[in-house]
Amino acid sequence: MGRNPCCSKEGLNRGAWTAMEDKILKEYVRIHGEGKWRSVPKRAGLKRCGKSCRLRWLNYLRPDIKRGNISNDEEELIIRLHKLLGNRWSLIAGRLPGRTDNEIKNYWNTNIGKKVQGHSDPTFKRRPSNQAQGNLIPAKESGSAAPPKAIMGSDVIRTKATRCTKVVLTSGxxxxxxxxxxxxxxxxxxxxxxxxxxxxxxxxxxxxxxxxxxxxxxxxxxxxxxxxxxxxxxxxxxxxxxxxxxxxxxxxxxxxxxxxxxxxxxxxxxxxxxxxxxxxxxxxxxxxxxxxxxxxxxxxxxx
DNA sequence: AAATCCCTCAACCGCGTCTTT
DNA sequence: AAAAGACGCGGTTGAGGGATT
Structure with missing residues (x-):
């Protein structure tokens, strides 16, 4: 099946959103509602890809977004849900009101993942107080700043994200x-x-x-x-x-x-x-x- | 004070699935 | 049934900035 790029890259802004762009997008969604993201840039007059608009709205501009530190309770819930669901961030986020999948994913990669990974590793230590509460960093870590490619400590099967359309439980x-x-x-x-x-x-x-x-x-x-x-x-x-x-x-x-x-x-x-x-x-x-x-x-x- | 390290997170990218034509 | 469009998801990247040397 052929597939066009989601949008032409030419003449589009990339990178961080400006306050003006945020305002325009917010106003647009307030009036027209969410959805039809592909047409949003054109109709709102934004030089952004529709995908980018959607992401910006979902992860940052939505009124019900809860900003600020993840609480201990939230963290615990994330850990448990992750153990159950794996890297299904959107599902996990769905159980944490006001949190986005991106936020939880980032939080996992930068905090919990390391914690879980280093749970039995004495080389991990608490971050300084200015970091998010409970953060752990490897004491001997050096080199790449990228988050770990795999969360070794989580007992999770990596799966493809597929949608369940039918489940049949029948007596065999x-x-x-x-x-x-x-x-x-x-x-x-x-x-x-x-x-x-x-x-x-x-x-x-x-x-x-x-x-x-x-x-x-x-x-x-x-x-x-x-x-x-x-x-x-x-x-x-x-x-x-x-x-x-x-x-x-x-x-x-x-x-x-x-x-x-x-x-x-x-x-x-x-x-x-x-x-x-x-x-x-x-x-x-x-x-x-x-x-x-x-x-x-x-x-x-x-x- | 300056240089360097490296952590965080917003944003991008590619792909899978669903919907529409 | 097939193709195209649209959306949503998870993985990855890189700019910015705080911490450390």
Whole structure:
């Protein structure tokens, strides 16, 4: 498939944005809203690539951007989410109101990554007080200023970013002798249960399909045989409102559209559709799948 | 005070996916 | 079904500036 460059590079400003450019872009978005970024430079009179405008808006000009240091709580959450999701910065940022993926990515590369990497390395030490709280630098580090290419200490599978469009959970031959109720009894948060508690479910239920391994959330993701974005979509699902219907094979199909902007279960957005196939005898009861609202305090603690 | 080091983060780049035609 | 357009994501770069020598 042929592909044009996102925009002509000729005659465009590059590098840091000026206050005037910011003002123009802000005003434009205030009037016209977000989106149609490709046409923004032309319509707003900015000598910038549409992509650049989008980035500037998302990472800097948006009114709900939270500036300032990442708190300890936020840092802890980032670490846990990163362990779960890997370098899926946008997903992680989605759980940190006011923070952008770029900001979290930078913070990880400059702070947490080193900390995690050097967790067992006594050569790492605290940065001077003028640096961000909790920063660590390698005591013997020299040479390249570039962030580490890989975060060695994070137990994460590097994946391609692909979008989950459909997930099918159906009973295979191996399930016929198993206790289906246990499978159905997966509460949403169990799907992203920290490794320390995953083992509990392995003990109590036949999760052979998922090949859960204790103390290895990455393997959990890998072996779950579905796109990891499913986790994020799952987090945003409201199961209490899911329409249920049966297919001609007697399975109950639960569909959910994952568009955050359109919370209504009847929306037609197609980009992120999650489908669960559940055997006839295992139709859900409301109590089995509770709505997954934005993470609550206790959930944050749990993560 | 000047030179150098090197850390931070805004911005750029390329690519994958989705949407539209 | 295929092509083109648009958007979003993650990796990388490099200017700026604070810290150190």
């Amino acid at each position: 031959p191996q399930d016929q002798s198993g206790d289906h109720d246990h499978q159905l009894d997966i509460k949403l948060h169990d799907l992203i249960e920290p490794s320390s508690t995953l083992g509990d479910h392995v003990d109590s239920a036949d999760f052979s399909k998922f090949k859960l391994e204790e103390n290895n959330s990455s393997n959990f993701l890998e072996d779950f045989e579905m796109d990891e974005n499913f986790l994020s979509d799952f987090l945003d699902m409201d199961f209490s409102q899911l329409p249920c219907f049966e297919n001609n094979e007697g399975d109950t199909i639960i569909t959910n559209t994952g568009d955050k902007d359109q919370p209504s279960p009847t929306c037609n957005h197609q980009s992120t559709t999650t489908t669960l196939l559940v055997p006839e005898e295992e139709k859900m009861h409301g109590s089995d799948f509770q709505p997954m609202a934005p993470l609550t305090e206790s959930e944050l603690d749990w993560i």
